[in-house]
Amino acid sequence: MSTAVRSRAVRRRWWWFLWSLLVVPAIGITAYFVTPYVSGSSTVPIDMSIPGYYVSLAVHAVPAGLALLIGPWQFVPRLRARFPRAHRMLGRVYLVSVVVAAAAATYSTVVTPSGFALQVAFAMLVVAWLYSAAQAYRTIRRGAVRLHRIWMIRNYALTFAAVTLRLYLLLGVQLMNVIPSLPYKDVYTASAWASLLGNVLVAEYFIIHRTTSPRHSGLGRVSKAACSRSRRPGARLGRRPRICGGRPQTCASHGLATQIRTRAL
Numbered sequence: 616m617s618t619a620v621r622s623r624a625v626r627r628r629w630w631w632f633l634w635s636l637l638v639v640p641a642i643g644i645t646a647y648f649v650t651p652y653v654s655g656s657s658t659v660p661i662d663m664s665i666p667g668y669y670v671s672l673a674v675h676a677v678p679a680g681l682a683l684l685i686g687p688w689q690f691v692p693r694l695r696a697r698f699p700r701a702h703r704m705l706g707r708v709y710l711v712s713v714v715v716a717a718a719a720a721t722y723s724t725v726v727t728p729s730g731f732a733l734q735v736a737f738a739m740l741v742v743a744w745l746y747s748a749a750q751a752y753r754t755i756r757r758g759a760v761r762l763h764r765i766w767m768i769r770n771y772a773l774t775f776a777a778v779t780l781r782l783y784l785l786l787g788v789q790l791m792n793v794i795p796s797l798p799y800k801d802v803y804t805a806s807a808w809a810s811l812l813g814n815v816l817v818a819e820y821f822i823i824h825r826t827t828s829p830r831h832s833g834l835g836r837v838s839k840a841a842c843s844r845s846r847r848p849g850a851r852l853g854r855r856p857r858i859c860g861g862r863p864q865t866c867a868s869h870g871l872a873t874q875i876r877t878r879a880l
């Protein structure tokens with residue numbers, strides 16, 4: 616087996632490993648925390664004296680769980696290529712679920728008794744969740760596949776905050792055994808902020824790594840002459856500098872990423 620073939624096989628194994636790190640906890644969290652809402656109960660204690668609190672959590676949790684389950688399958692290139700209609704249909708279900716879940720979460724955020732710092736974290740999550748969903752939709756409607764992918768990575772990273780929040784909570788509760796003066800409210804708030812910031816950072820690292828590294832993004836190398844030609848006034852590239860799905864190529868001399876096609880992928 617050649618080195619190239621072997622390294623491709625290693626990369627593919629890594630990809631499936633990382634993918635299973637999304638799928639397995641997504642299924643586990645949905646099964647444990649979301650399914651009770653379908654039958655009118657919940658895993659965590661809920662203050663029923665707050666009007667509409669339980670209903671907002673149920674209306675939030677069920678579509679949010681659906682989005683959490685759908686997301687990973689949408690990132691599998693082979694499934695996208697073989698079943699494009701299913702990808703489009705599940706994509707719509709995902710986005711509608713996010714909008715419904717975010718609308719209900721807005722009410723939960725306002726009425727939650729868990730404190731102001733937590734409300735700010737959830738409010739930021741709601742705004743970022745809706746904004747990235749809107750951008751993902753807008754970009755695919757105008758055919759910018761690469762940008763759509765980037766916005767969906769951002770959006771799913773926020774959806775996945777439901778998983779990391781609960782993992783941090785689990786760790787925080789263990790920490791409360793070591794530091795008995797640590798209040799649960801602080802652990803909860805810190806976990807919400809950590810899940811929001813941590814997931815955003817991981818997503819941005821992944822996006823930058825995948826879109827700027829020649830090895831991962833498939834960027835080609837352009838000769839110095841081709842690069843200079845493309846930078847002349849009036850050159851096609853000069854007039855269309857937007858990144859809209861084209862594969863940028865890197866000029867070996869200028870070190871610049873240059874857009875050579877306007878629609879690709």
Ligand code: HEM
Pocket residue numbers: 644645648649657658659672675676679680682683720723724727728729737738740741744773774775776777
């Ligand atoms: C990323 C955007 C999200 C935001 C802004 C958000 C916001 C919220 C808010 C404000 C609450 C009430 C918390 C409280 O009062 O203490 C809540 C609870 C809940 N959320 Fe989310 N959430 C998001 C994503 C998700 C996802 C993807 C799931 C899927 C599993 C989910 C499942 C739940 C569940 C099950 C509860 C009820 C508490 C429990 O039973 O654990 N959320 N969420």
